[in-house]
Amino acid sequence: MITQLLPAIAQGVGLTLYVTGASLLFGGVIGLVLVGATRSPIGIVRGIATLYINVVRVIPPITWLFLIYFGLPQYALRLSTIQAAIIGFSIIASAFMAEIYRSGLLSIPEGQREAAHALGLSTLTTVRHIITPQAFRVALPAIATYGIGLLKDSALASTIGVREITYYAQQSAEQTHEGLLSFIVAGALYIVISLVIAVVSRRVDLTLRKKIGVA
């Protein structure tokens, strides 16, 4: 039985990874803009960024997906299920990534900025070469953890019909009446992918640590 179920459900791995990866990427980039905006000297920019982050985080992911997939076509903005899922998860990821970057930035001692200033480095150079590399290293474990969280959230995309792991598992469960087995297979796939992400991020973290000599 499992020999038939596994390939049937594993078909969804590609889309699960695609939706998770694309959303993490877009969310990560928007998150950078957001974290920049929250530190802006202009009050209104700060206000909007903070409002955006809070509004995004207080609404459940499934509500976001439904708003985008079912709500937007009412105004002639027709999206495919995959597009809707990626847009929805990118919006959600951007708010969480912004928070992760913020905590990364907070961990950099003020002395680093002062030292760069004393050396005569411009603000942009300081951010690029002094702050970001250090902040990224601090934020990496949190990013990996969030990536795993997003991977699990991506299961929600099945509710709007994206053919990822959970979608195929549900289909198999209905066709074969092997509900338990189908979802055990799906669960195992998620756990395996999570473990791979965890191991890779641990490796990268260690490499980065070695590079600056704090192994």
Add this chain to the structure above:
Amino acid sequence: MDILTQWLGWLPNLAPGLLISLQLTGLALLFGFPLGLLLAVMAAAKFAPLQWISFLVVEIGRGLPALVLLYLLYFSLPDAGVTLTSLTTAIIALSWNTGAYASEYFRAGLAAVPLGQKEAALTSGLRGWTGFRIVILPQALRISTPPLAGLAVLVFQGSALAFVIAVPELMSKGFEIASITFEYLSVYLLTAVIYGSITLVFLALVRVLEQRLGRHLQRN
């Protein structure tokens, strides 16, 4: 103001859904938190099989997406001869999920209590369970409470998942109205506003709780 009158008209239909969402959240927390504490204590037990059980329960509860856990129970329990309503199934799945996450916070809280406290309890003649209950646990709970309160907020948001197994909660009610009126955007906007405002209230309470618990740290 068109949209507001529309929303006011839908509210009576959504209210029972919200009540079920809150009920689901409350019960998941009621069962999930004690389960989490139990799992955390089991993880620290000297008897190895207890550790394994705790590990397995926690890793399944945290490792699987909540949605998969929900489907897993929903599709497999009837085959095992257990017929439950979809609400009960959702309560079990969410409690499991909550318990798994909560156990990590409890474990961190227990680990943060200095070893000297246990030694001090022992020298005061408070051994085993008594020492744990009177000396260790209260200190651990104070440390674990803020993250647990944050978890409670996430559980409320997670209760929206019960929609997929047809629990008549807020999201389902919204879906119902949307498929009758075709006003998808407006309906989901309203559900988003309801979820958002209740979450904000929760978050405000969490902040008050954090301040109260931190009072002993603020001198003068």
